[in-house]
Amino acid sequence: MNQVNRVIHIHMKQKLGWFYLPWAIMMFSFIVNLLIGFIVNGEKFYTGGLATMFIYMFVGALIGVVQLFPFSLGFSIRRTDFYTGTVILIIGISIFTAILLLLLSSLENWTNGWGERMHFFHLPYLNDGSILAQFTVFAILLITFAMLGMLIGSFYLRYRGLKTFIFLAGIFILLSAAGVIVTAFDGWMPVFEWFIGKTAFELSLWCLPGALLMAIGSLFMLRKSTV
């Protein structure tokens, strides 16, 4: 077993955080929504329960990195190997989850929304396009959310609490400033048009360079992190 496999092995000990918890929360949300479906009796309705999965990828990666990095370093594992193992795991879990979501989404379509016209896994816009396009949208979004979690986790490991807070506050300020500038120049229409003009598949492709940059940033920070 090489070092990267060992890191994946360590991550797999944390199955509760990576698999059971997100699926348990999402399935709970699914069941609650299905019950509501019975109550409203056949009216077509949409839910946001699917968002759990994406948010949890972010949380899972963040917690995974912050908890397992100091442990692994203490157990004589190289920083780069920890990073490589974590990235491979994130991509693996994202692909696995995307396939499961796609299966559930197809099942939802065939059963006419579980017999209750409920849209939980199969959402308009997000699930437009071919099977491959839908798979790509799911997988890329999951990976992007996880990479964001890994980036913030790595930043915290490198610079600790106060600087992480300043970093996040700085990003919020930059985003707000961008919002103000767009408003000042009456720029919202072109921005909306740009988004509306793209399919979910095209937008997900735009996430790729972002995910890649976040992955590279994490590597640089983890290589300088200490216990």
Next chain:
Amino acid sequence: MSQAVVEVRQLCKSYTDVTAVNDVSFRMEENRIYGFLGRNGVGKTTIMHMITAQLFPTSGEVKVFGQSPYENEAVLRNICFIKEGQRYPDYFTVKDVLDVASTIFPNWDAAYANELMEEFRLPRKRIVKKLSRGMLSSVGIVVGLASRAPLTIFDEPYLGLDAVAREMFYDHLIEDYTRYPRTVVLSTHLIDEVSRLLEHVIVIDQGRVILDAESEELRGCACTVVGPADKVEAFVQGKKVIRREPFASMISATVMGETGGAIQQEAEQAGLKTSAVSLQDLIVSLTRVEKAVNRG
């Protein structure tokens, strides 16, 4: 001279407001047991973190097995560093930790680990974060011993352990070391307890090495002389006095001399009472002197 397992040259580590490690140099050789001694907070743990590439030196050089340890798999896989502040993930059980350790350390002995688990009465299925302080220390001891890493470092390995468990640890360490020789570093402030194990002693005080010697040499090199003040003063003239305590007209003084107990004979010839100095007393005296000098 056998191969240097650890070689540290002019190592410094400073933070914005404090210098934790200041110009430290030493070497550790293959298959010996080292005592890395000193009071709490003098930089022992910081130095060991730099040897294992978990912290970065401000300046100086660290070589382990002749190479830089940073991101060096060949070096790191041969190090097992058991530290007091090891962090464990929230949901890891004792079994998970041993399982991970067995995949990481090439010389891992699973049967020996099981035997140790029994002896230290460790519950396999317990979450590590819910263990008592003593049990947590036992997990470290089991990993450290069963890893049989060519460089095994124990940093305060027995916090919260009772005397029985500590004796068990010392016995196992000596026994397993005899069968599978490796370089062991024991960092501790319970010097008396480990002094029989140590072959070489490095004492750190205020971020510096103040003593680096074979424990054999140290055992005979200091003695305490007791007698009338004038006689003692005459005797210690020109010698290195590391502790001096007057009471009434008498003085008790601890003097450092050459190895081999020569100083003891000399004192007895001068008609003074002498007594041997334990390793612990010697180090306590030395670290006190160092402080006084620094203040001056």
